[in-house]
Amino acid sequence: MELRTISAMAKRVNEIIIFVFVALFSKAIGAKPYWRTRWPIDRVSTECLTWQLAVEANNVRGWRIVPAHCLSHIEAYMTGGQYEQDVDYIVEQIESYVSEIVVGEDGMDAWILDIDDTCLSNVIYYKKKKYGCEPYDPMAFKAWAMKGECPAIPGVLGLFSKLVKNGFKVFLITGRDEETLAPSTIANLHDQGFIGYERLTFRSPAYKGKSAVVYKSEIRKQIMEEGYRIWGNVGDQWTDLQGDCLGNRTFKLPNLMYCVP
Amino acid sequence: MELRTISAMAKRVNEIIIFVFVALFSKAIGAKPYWRTRWPIDRVSTECLTWQLAVEANNVRGWRIVPAHCLSHIEAYMTGGQYEQDVDYIVEQIESYVSEIVVGEDGMDAWILDIDDTCLSNVIYYKKKKYGCEPYDPMAFKAWAMKGECPAIPGVLGLFSKLVKNGFKVFLITGRDEETLAPSTIANLHDQGFIGYERLTFRSPAYKGKSAVVYKSEIRKQIMEEGYRIWGNVGDQWTDLQGDCLGNRTFKLPNLMYCVP
Numbered sequence: 001m002e003l004r005t006i007s008a009m010a011k012r013v014n015e016i017i018i019f020v021f022v023a024l025f026s027k028a029i030g031a032k033p034y035w036r037t038r039w040p041i042d043r044v045s046t047e048c049l050t051w052q053l054a055v056e057a058n059n060v061r062g063w064r065i066v067p068a069h070c071l072s073h074i075e076a077y078m079t080g081g082q083y084e085q086d087v088d089y090i091v092e093q094i095e096s097y098v099s100e101i102v103v104g105e106d107g108m109d110a111w112i113l114d115i116d117d118t119c120l121s122n123v124i125y126y127k128k129k130k131y132g133c134e135p136y137d138p139m140a141f142k143a144w145a146m147k148g149e150c151p152a153i154p155g156v157l158g159l160f161s162k163l164v165k166n167g168f169k170v171f172l173i174t175g176r177d178e179e180t181l182a183p184s185t186i187a188n189l190h191d192q193g194f195i196g197y198e199r200l201t202f203r204s205p206a207y208k209g210k211s212a213v214v215y216k217s218e219i220r221k222q223i224m225e226e227g228y229r230i231w232g233n234v235g236d237q238w239t240d241l242q243g244d245c246l247g248n249r250t251f252k253l254p255n256l257m258y259c260v261p
Numbered sequence: 262m263e264l265r266t267i268s269a270m271a272k273r274v275n276e277i278i279i280f281v282f283v284a285l286f287s288k289a290i291g292a293k294p295y296w297r298t299r300w301p302i303d304r305v306s307t308e309c310l311t312w313q314l315a316v317e318a319n320n321v322r323g324w325r326i327v328p329a330h331c332l333s334h335i336e337a338y339m340t341g342g343q344y345e346q347d348v349d350y351i352v353e354q355i356e357s358y359v360s361e362i363v364v365g366e367d368g369m370d371a372w373i374l375d376i377d378d379t380c381l382s383n384v385i386y387y388k389k390k391k392y393g394c395e396p397y398d399p400m401a402f403k404a405w406a407m408k409g410e411c412p413a414i415p416g417v418l419g420l421f422s423k424l425v426k427n428g429f430k431v432f433l434i435t436g437r438d439e440e441t442l443a444p445s446t447i448a449n450l451h452d453q454g455f456i457g458y459e460r461l462t463f464r465s466p467a468y469k470g471k472s473a474v475v476y477k478s479e480i481r482k483q484i485m486e487e488g489y490r491i492w493g494n495v496g497d498q499w500t501d502l503q504g505d506c507l508g509n510r511t512f513k514l515p516n517l518m519y520c521v522p
Contacts, residue, residue, distance in 0.1 A: 041303070044302055044305065047346075050343070050347050051350070054354065058511075059513060081307075082307055086315070089312070090320045250319075251320050
């Protein structure tokens with residue numbers, strides 16, 4: 001028998017032992033495998049799953065409100081663990097991609113992150129708005145954002161820290177209004193641990209009324225014209241990930257609560 | 262009471278009557294609402310749903326094989342009605358977009374469709390390959406395609422017919438090899454009712470070894486250089502929908518069975 005075969009067998013046996021141990025341990029503490037317990041699957045509506053898949057694949061665009069009959073589906077999705085699991089899995093994909101990039105010594109390797117529901121979560125706010133089943137309420141959202149109490153999305157905070165540590169220049173580009181929301185947003189990011197980014201761009205008066213695609217494309221273009229190499233671009237909206245100067249790869253985080261046109 | 266209010270109430274009462282009738286009728290024939298019965302939801306794995314969402318949102322790229330533990334999830338998805346429901350919903354979105362286009366009289370309004378798992382289904386073949394849990398088998402796939410027995414995907418056949426009827430020039434662009442698969446594919450499309458397309462482009466020897474994005478971009482570029490306006494582009498692979506000359510809108514049909522790099 002070849003050495004390679006014996007080594008492969010040993011590895012397999014090792015895997016089986018770990019598997020059995022984890023299975024017994026799960027049994028002992030009464031836990032089911034996490035992917036069975038997290039999302040209350042009996043509250044999944046296949047009709048809403050169709051809508052969800054179409055939204056996430058960018059087949060439905062410019063939608064204004066979550067279908068009313070999908071409230072319990074989205075509530076279960078957002079609060080039952082599936083949303084976090086989905087975010088964490090995408091962050092894993094991003095980190096796997098990041099690990100293949102050789103960061104140069106010139107300090108020009110850049111990464112783009114959106115803020116709302118990418119770095120910072122608005123789920124607490126949207127819970128009061130029936131997870132998007134109620135129409136968008138700009139005044140109420142502004143009041144919420146001005147409090148500066150959005151929690152970090154843990155997976156993205158971890159990614160952010162790794163990017164900064166690995167030498168990437170992180171550019172935060174947000175559609176939040178500069179005049180009214182800059183101070184609270186800066187404080188909120190700091191409080192939540194988003195420390196060490198290169199630049200934070202708000203929507204200035206010059207970009208008011210422009211679509212997110214136009215606004216964000218122009219900001220990314222400026223960054224590239226400064227000589228930065230944009231390796232990645234992460235957002236919860238397809239409008240974060242369309243237009244010009246997108247970067248080498250884009251990643252779409254889930255968001256079923258609202259759509260930025 | 263205003264007339265408008267009375268009218269709204271009457272409409273609501275009408276809706277309730279219809280709802281109760283449908284509910285009673287469903288009970289009488291022993292059927293649950295279709296979105297509950299179609300996909301056996303107890304066979305959904307939330308872990309595989311995470312993978313599915315990441316694939317459909319283009320966050321996982323260049324994957325080679327379906328995760329082995331997702332076999333029963335994907336089997337349930339493909340055979341339990343959810344796949345068809347998802348395709349039909351996307352076709353609804355496409356038809357809603359199409360209905361807003363004013364087709365010109367110059368005959369230059371174009372639409373791009375992919376073939377495999379867009380116009381024609383390979384589910385019968387992939388069933389034997391554990392829905393993609395077995396590695397890609399180019400010889401076996403070629404033998405299947407040469408039989409010319411792929412059934413039409415009903416929703417897409419309906420869309421195709423509407424596009425042709427409404428005056429669009431439909432261009433089919435496929436990665437299938439011209440030298441070996443042209444005759445069986447042409448016959449297969451004809452037998453399944455795909456009649457009246459403008460052009461059918463196979464991968465000719467000149468494009469062998471090129472990626473799908475490069476090959477399909479070049480073909481679309483040629484179509485645009487002829488003066489056609491590409492209004493829409495529909496495929497089951499993200500590589501159908503990336504690159505140059507994409508068209509005014511793209512639509513991603515579901516495919517969890519394989520990934521064309």
